[in-house]
Amino acid sequence: MIIRSDDDVREGLESLLRLDPRLSTIAVEAGPLPLRLREPGFEGLAHIIVSQMVSRASAEAIWKRMQPAEGLLTADNYVLLHPDAWREFGLSRAKAETLARIAEAVASGRLDLLALSALPPEVALAELTALKGVGPWTAEVYLMFCGGHADVFPSGDVALQNAVAAAFGLGVRPPPRELASLARAWSPWRSVAARLFWAYYAVKLGRGILPID
Numbered sequence: 001m002i003i004r005s006d007d008d009v010r011e012g013l014e015s016l017l018r019l020d021p022r023l024s025t026i027a028v029e030a031g032p033l034p035l036r037l038r039e040p041g042f043e044g045l046a047h048i049i050v051s052q053m054v055s056r057a058s059a060e061a062i063w064k065r066m067q068p069a070e071g072l073l074t075a076d077n078y079v080l081l082h083p084d085a086w087r088e089f090g091l092s093r094a095k096a097e098t099l100a101r102i103a104e105a106v107a108s109g110r111l112d113l114l115a116l117s118a119l120p121p122e123v124a125l126a127e128l129t130a131l132k133g134v135g136p137w138t139a140e141v142y143l144m145f146c147g148g149h150a151d152v153f154p155s156g157d158v159a160l161q162n163a164v165a166a167a168f169g170l171g172v173r174p175p176p177r178e179l180a181s182l183a184r185a186w187s188p189w190r191s192v193a194a195r196l197f198w199a200y201y202a203v204k205l206g207r208g209i210l211p212i213d
Contacts, residue, residue: 001150001151001188001189002117002147002148002149002150003035003037003144003148003149003150003191003192004037004148005035006035008150009033009035009192009195010033012150012189012191012192013027013033013189013192013196015189015192016186016189016192016193016196019185019186019189020185020186022168023193023196026167026196026197026200027196029200029203030196030197030199030200030202030203031199031203032199033192033195033196033199034195034199036145037145037146037148038145038146039146040113040114040116040117040146040147040148041072041074041113041114041146042073042074042075042078042102042103042106042113043072043073043074044113044142044145044146045102045113045138045142045146046066046073046078046099046102047063048138048141048142048145048146049095049098049099049102049133049134049138050062050063050066050091050095050099051063052095052138058090061090062089062090062091065088065089065090066089075102075103075104075105075106075107076107078099078100078103078107079100079103079104079107086099094133095133097133098131098132098133098134101131101132101133102131102133102134105131111127111131113142113146116128116142116143116147117147117148117149121143121149121151121152124139124143124147124149125139125140125143125152128142128143136154136156137154137156137157140152140153140154141154144191144194149191150188150189150190150191150192151187151188151189151190151191152190152191152194153179153180153183153186153190153191153193153194154194155176155177155179155180155183156176157194158173159198159201160179160194160197160198160201161173161174161175161176161179162201163197163198163200163201163204164179164182164197166200166201166204167197167200
């Protein structure tokens, strides 16, 4: 299943509530679930990487400097940048090296980011994480918010761990392996479950915490 519209999210939520009635109260508190999709491709993955571990304001400033004067940021135009462009953008060396590897893989045809939407999640995740610098969280968020995969749950996300702990009254937040085990009950709509818990926790905190704008 591929998520491409608000109707898809609503369908997924209805199915989740049938799968796990405990989520009904959480859904009422969370309110409408956001879609927040970006187009699949190099720009979407690059934006996720740029936004990691920096403030939203810093990420937006870096991203603005990275944008071409015309058109989208593509793998082809990224590989043509001069070697020190990453310093001008304000990127860390690690992020710059990761983006360079991804751009080269896409531009050379070794990685087809558009085709990942049609692959089973575990296969798509393996392709992405085979690239040095692309970890499970990055790959999962890309597949959810760019690829539209319906059955992905980033169990390493601290906000999701905190959200599930708060929702179910757990004493401590579940570690990734435990959370992944809990999330199996929400298959084949784990991406909607993740949206639900992010939305629920955002209500509790009073601010948006989705990993993508």
